[in-house]
Each structure stands twice: as C-alpha cells, then as structure tokens.
Amino acid sequence: MRIRVVSSKEEINSLGSGEKIIHLAFRPSNKDIFALVQACPNVKAIHIPSSYIRTISNSTKMFLDMQGISLLEGDVWGHRKDINEYSEIKPEVFDRMQELKGEGLSESSVLDRLGRETRLSKDLLKFLIKEKEKTKRTK
The missing domain is CATH 3.40.50 (Rossmann fold)
Structure with a gap:
C-alpha cells in the first residue's frame, strides 16, 4: 500500500x-x-x-x-x-498483522506491537486493519 x-x-x-x-x-x-x-x-x-x-x-x-x-x-x-x-507500507506489515491476530492478541496489543516494530502510527495501523477487513468481506 x-x-x-x-x-x-x-x-x-x-x-x-x-x-x-x-x-x-x-x-x-x-x-x-x-x-x-x-x-x-x-x-x-x-x-x-x-x-x-x-x-x-x-x-x-x-x-x-x-x-x-x-x-x-x-x-x-x-x-x-x-x-x-x-x-510504502510493505506487505510484510499485513502479514505480521495476520500473524499477531492469529496468536490471539487483542487489537490493542496488535497495534502496540506493530507500532513498536514498524514505527507506523496507531491511527494508521487501525485504519489499515479496518481496510484489510473490508477487503476480506467484499471478496
């Protein structure tokens, strides 16, 4: 993205x-x-x-x-x-997002971890999670 x-x-x-x-x-x-x-x-x-x-x-x-x-x-x-x-937001960020969710972490924990790992803002990460879920539902 x-x-x-x-x-x-x-x-x-x-x-x-x-x-x-x-x-x-x-x-x-x-x-x-x-x-x-x-x-x-x-x-x-x-x-x-x-x-x-x-x-x-x-x-x-x-x-x-x-x-x-x-x-x-x-x-x-x-x-x-x-x-x-x-x-660029690398595809690895989305992969990592899925990986953390797969581990059963809460959304706030996923945001905290990704924020530390990627230096992307929580607002942007939250938006990306929401957009990713929207695209999944439409497929």
Missing part, C-alpha cells in the same frame, strides 16, 4: 484522482483540505502529524466524517520526498 506524501499546498493541484491515502507534511488550512478532497475524490484517509492535527477545525473534521474520509494522526518516519513521492 502506498501513501502519497504532500509537502506543500501547491502540490495539491498535481495530485491524481486515484490517491487513497495522503500524508500532509505541512499545516493544512480548511481550504487546503477541501481542495484535496476535490482533487482526490477517491481518498479514504488523510494522515497528518500530531502537531498539525490539533489545528484542524471541528467543521473540517465533520466534513471529512460526512465524506467517509478518516483523519489519521501520525508521521511517515524515514521517508525522503526527494527520492520518492510515496511512502
């Missing part, structure tokens, strides 16, 4: 309509979030650093909720935008 990393508001207009998960590496305004949703009608989640997520207005959160778009808190560690505009 790929997360598109967006470093500035100027990049929003260049996004493709097929983007599913977007990480905003800048402090977005309400206008930026609305522009992002218009540019990417298929977006399922917007991932924002902890320090920036506190500045998102309640009306924008409500708008995203009404659109069925998850607002996720966290960072993409070790990603270099100058090399690749996408941050």
Whole structure:
C-alpha cells in the first residue's frame, strides 16, 4: 500500500484522482483540505502529524466524517520526498498483522506491537486493519 506524501499546498493541484491515502507534511488550512478532497475524490484517509492535527477545525473534521474520509494522526518516519513521492507500507506489515491476530492478541496489543516494530502510527495501523477487513468481506 502506498501513501502519497504532500509537502506543500501547491502540490495539491498535481495530485491524481486515484490517491487513497495522503500524508500532509505541512499545516493544512480548511481550504487546503477541501481542495484535496476535490482533487482526490477517491481518498479514504488523510494522515497528518500530531502537531498539525490539533489545528484542524471541528467543521473540517465533520466534513471529512460526512465524506467517509478518516483523519489519521501520525508521521511517515524515514521517508525522503526527494527520492520518492510515496511512502510504502510493505506487505510484510499485513502479514505480521495476520500473524499477531492469529496468536490471539487483542487489537490493542496488535497495534502496540506493530507500532513498536514498524514505527507506523496507531491511527494508521487501525485504519489499515479496518481496510484489510473490508477487503476480506467484499471478496
């Protein structure tokens, strides 16, 4: 799975309509979030650093909720935008997720372990688990 990393508001207009998960590496305004949703009608989640997520207005959160778009808190560690505009979530993360669930661990234990092992945020991991379960049900 790929997360598109967006470093500035100027990049929003260049996004493709097929983007599913977007990480905003800048402090977005309400206008930026609305522009992002218009540019990417298929977006399922917007991932924002902890320090920036506190500045998102309640009306924008409500708008995203009404659109069925998850607002996720966290960072993409070790990603270099100058090399690749996408941050990859390797298939091994999903395999490990299944392995831990198979061991009978609770969801919170799985999130804790995966968070330590992968340095992915709990919000993002929770979203990935939910999306994986949705795709299983539709198959």
